[in-house]
Every structure is written in C-alpha cells, then in structure tokens.
Amino acid sequence: MTVPARGLELAAMLSRLHHRTLHHLSASECETMSVADLLGLADAEDQARWEGLLLSYTDPLGAPWLRASVAAGYDGIGPENVVSFAGAQEGLYAVLHALLQPGDHAVVVVPGYQSVETLALGLADVSGVALDAADGWSLDIDAVAAAVRPNTRMLCVSFPNNPTGALLPPEQFSALVTLCRRHGLWLLSDEVYRLTEHDPARRLPAAADAYERGVSVGVLSKAYGLPGLRVGWVACRDTALIGRVARFRQYLSVCGAGPSEVLANVALKAGEAITRRNRGIAAANLSALSGFFARHPALFDWQLPEAGVVGYVRYAGADGVEHFVARMAEAAGILLLPASVFRSEVAALPADRFRIGFGRTCFPAGLAALEAAIR
Ligand SMILES: Cc1ncc(COP(=O)(O)O)c(C=O)c1O
Incomplete structure (x- = not known):
C-alpha cells in the first residue's frame, strides 16, 4: 500500500x-x-502488577483487566467487546480497514482527525459534510442524510470535535443514530475528547452504547493527558466486527506495551x-x-x-x-x-x-x- x-x-x-x-x-x-504521580494513584492490585511486571509479550487484544477497565466506562460493553491499540490512530486505521472496501462509500463529517478522511479515501468513495462555521460549527443532519447512497457503509463523526471544540446536541446525536439504523450504516465515532465536556451534563452517550453498530474509539491521550502511554481502544457491541478489527490489529503491533497497560489501568481507575x-x-x-x-x-x-x-x-x-x-x-x-x-x-x-x-x-x-x- x-x-x-x-x-x-x-x-x-x-x-x-x-x-x-x-x-x-x-x-x-x-x-x-509523571509516572511517579500516576503510580501514586494506583490501588494495591495495580501496584503489585507494576512491581511484578514481566516484560514479555502481552495479550494481543490488550490485557483482560485493561479491557475490563475500559469496558467499565461504557454501559453495555464487556471486555470481549474491546480491543486495545497503541493510540486511537491505530484503532481508527483498523476499523476503517475492517469496514471499507472498493465499491463502498463513506460519509465523513469534517473537520476531524485528518487520517480518517485520508484513510477512507484510500479505501472507498467518500462524501464530506462540513460543520457550519457560520452557525457555531453546527451539523446539518439533512445534509448528512442527503449524502447517503445505496452503497454507503459507514458514517464517521467526531464529537467533541477537534479542532472546533463543537459538541452535538443530544437530539442531533440520536438523529444520526436513527439515520444510521435506517440505512444499516456503521457509525464510527471518534470519541477521544469524551470526558472533556466543559459542562459534564452535556456529555453525549458513547456510540457503542447508543447503537448496535456504533463503534467508539477512545484513548488516554486527550482527556487524561497521557499520550505517551499510547493506549487507545475500539469498543463495539458487534462481536463479529470486533473480531475483524482484532485481525487487522495483528498487522500493526503484535501486542501492547506491558508497562503502558498497567499505567493505563491505573489512570482508568483514577479517571x-x-x-x-x-x-x-x-x-x-x-x-x-x-x-x-x-x-x-x-x-x-x-x-x-x-x-x-x-x-x-x-x-x-x-x-x-x-x-x-x-x-x-x-x-x-x-x-x-x-x-x-x-x-x-x-x-x-x-x-x-x-x-x-x-x-x-x-x-x-x-x-x-x-x-x-x-x-
Ligand atoms: C480527534 C482525534 N482522534 C484521534 C487522534 C489520535 O490519537 P492518538 O495520538 O492517541 O493516537 C487524535 C490526536 O490528535 C485526535 O485529535
């Protein structure tokens, strides 16, 4: 490629x-x-994990206890519905490759993380729908609906949004889920800024909780401020999709970094x-x-x-x-x-x-x- x-x-x-x-x-x-400050938040279990850690290969999907801690951040997700990655970037890469092939079409809301648009363009046809700068970065749901074609396979969104800081009103998020359900679309939701809402009451549901074909991508880089850990994940209720994503993961890195997994677990528990x-x-x-x-x-x-x-x-x-x-x-x-x-x-x-x-x-x-x- x-x-x-x-x-x-x-x-x-x-x-x-x-x-x-x-x-x-x-x-x-x-x-x-710092690592020292983060370890200061560790409970006895993670403290023991850290001190006894062997630098061997780890579980390719992510340590089961790490995936359980990630799953605890969702309402309807178990550890078996989570695959861990070296950052959100790898997760996005794997989901797009698992879902798109030549002949498919994707609708991508922009601006967003650039690689989503670029990777999708390399795999399928893409229509973009831009947030409206003149209207407080609002999203025109009718424009998204109008972009859907018979061969559309997925909709890609990212809220809270980088670079605009925009957040969808909850009824608009529900409208997107309804639209995706009507057309059988996957909803790839880059949610790396979840938990940074200035008013936590405005937090949207995770796509993986709200929709059976919702794919949530999360990471410790942004809200937790821990990009150096390189721990991100993909969560989805559809176990067949999680299986496909896990297969793509094998071509990225053979497994996560053990020390990062323990530190990530500490951070999630002290989230x-x-x-x-x-x-x-x-x-x-x-x-x-x-x-x-x-x-x-x-x-x-x-x-x-x-x-x-x-x-x-x-x-x-x-x-x-x-x-x-x-x-x-x-x-x-x-x-x-x-x-x-x-x-x-x-x-x-x-x-x-x-x-x-x-x-x-x-x-x-x-x-x-x-x-x-x-x-
Ligand atoms: C919206 C968004 N998605 C995904 C990523 C990738 O996250 P990571 O660097 O942890 O892989 C970023 C990083 O800037 C981002 O801003």
Whole structure:
C-alpha cells in the first residue's frame, strides 16, 4: 500500500517546528503527569502488577483487566467487546480497514482527525459534510442524510470535535443514530475528547452504547493527558466486527506495551480525579483566553468551545492566517496550527482559521507571549 501524503501535514509541521518551539499553543491534549504521580494513584492490585511486571509479550487484544477497565466506562460493553491499540490512530486505521472496501462509500463529517478522511479515501468513495462555521460549527443532519447512497457503509463523526471544540446536541446525536439504523450504516465515532465536556451534563452517550453498530474509539491521550502511554481502544457491541478489527490489529503491533497497560489501568481507575483536575486547568485557561480575545476583537473572532481543549479561531488580520502563524513561529517561537493543516478534500472548510490549545498549565505563559508578539 502506498503511504497517503494527505493527512500527514500536522505530523510534518510538528516535527519540523518542534525544536524551535518555545510555546506550544496548539497542543491538543490535557495537562500530563509523571509516572511517579500516576503510580501514586494506583490501588494495591495495580501496584503489585507494576512491581511484578514481566516484560514479555502481552495479550494481543490488550490485557483482560485493561479491557475490563475500559469496558467499565461504557454501559453495555464487556471486555470481549474491546480491543486495545497503541493510540486511537491505530484503532481508527483498523476499523476503517475492517469496514471499507472498493465499491463502498463513506460519509465523513469534517473537520476531524485528518487520517480518517485520508484513510477512507484510500479505501472507498467518500462524501464530506462540513460543520457550519457560520452557525457555531453546527451539523446539518439533512445534509448528512442527503449524502447517503445505496452503497454507503459507514458514517464517521467526531464529537467533541477537534479542532472546533463543537459538541452535538443530544437530539442531533440520536438523529444520526436513527439515520444510521435506517440505512444499516456503521457509525464510527471518534470519541477521544469524551470526558472533556466543559459542562459534564452535556456529555453525549458513547456510540457503542447508543447503537448496535456504533463503534467508539477512545484513548488516554486527550482527556487524561497521557499520550505517551499510547493506549487507545475500539469498543463495539458487534462481536463479529470486533473480531475483524482484532485481525487487522495483528498487522500493526503484535501486542501492547506491558508497562503502558498497567499505567493505563491505573489512570482508568483514577479517571474521575484525573479528568476533573484536567477540566479545571482547561476552564481556567479558557477564561484567560476569552479575556485575550475580548481585548483583540479586530484581529480574532471565535466560537467558545463546548468541550475539549482546542478552539478554531478566525484570524481577521490582512496578512492572512498562514502568514500570521508562520510569523508567530519564527519571531516568537509560538506554535499555532493554521487552516492548511486541517483542510479537507471532501468538503470546503474555512481557510482563515488557526487552532489554539488550552489544556496545559504552560498555557498562560504562551498566551502572554502571544499577546506580546501581536503588540
Ligand atoms: C480527534 C482525534 N482522534 C484521534 C487522534 C489520535 O490519537 P492518538 O495520538 O492517541 O493516537 C487524535 C490526536 O490528535 C485526535 O485529535
């Protein structure tokens, strides 16, 4: 298989600028923690697992106790309905390959994680439906319905959304499930920002709970702030699909990393405390960010995100967003991600945006540097 060039812009830009970046103001994850701090949250069982851990090959689907901890985060999912992966990226890759083949069609809501669109395009025909920037990043359910064809096999969505921070109203999520059920579509739901809702009452049901053909992709990278663990998963009530996904998994890595699995189990069990801490950090940063935008109304325009730790801001300066982002990186070592990184081949998206990330404790220093630089 040839490696698709599209969808890798973000990775390319991050590796190019990484060593020159003083302020990563576009980070997509919550504040992280040290191994020592995480282990401090371990119960006796996981403490013993950690101390006695053998560095042998592990269960290719993920340790049964890890899959049980993942399953505990859903209402109708057992460990047998979960496959663990090295991050969400691998899970998305395996699901798309398990479900799509030439002659199929997929509907992809954009913007979202770029590789979903790119991988789907490499496997099948794809129609894109863009969130409406002019209407608070809302989703037109009728446009999704109109994109469905007789050979449509799946709908791909991601809420809470990266980069916009948008969240679907619950009745719209139900409408998507009804639409998928009517047409027998799989619903691939990239839910890596679940648990970051600014108002937890606005949390949507997981697709795997809401729909028998719902496929939830989760990870510890974002809400938990633990991307270095590389632990993600796919959950689905359909055991035949889980079997197919598990077979694709064999071509990625033979099994997960044992130390990461134990640490992931600790994090999942302490999830309430970790995600509450992270929502608190994000809320304080978001309030500082709102103040910043209120001070610069002529330059920036944005929609307050409902969830997540990123926002997709309109830049109104005459030099254009790509130039602005390049100038901030070169002159002040500030990393923002411009619209070109998030562009889509299947739907038109605004070209005047950049992503800002407000999940980390270093955010206030970065924001102060940005304010100094634009002055
Ligand atoms: C929406 C979304 N899905 C999936 C991923 C992939 O997650 P991971 O890096 O943990 O594989 C990301 C990472 O940025 C993301 O933002």
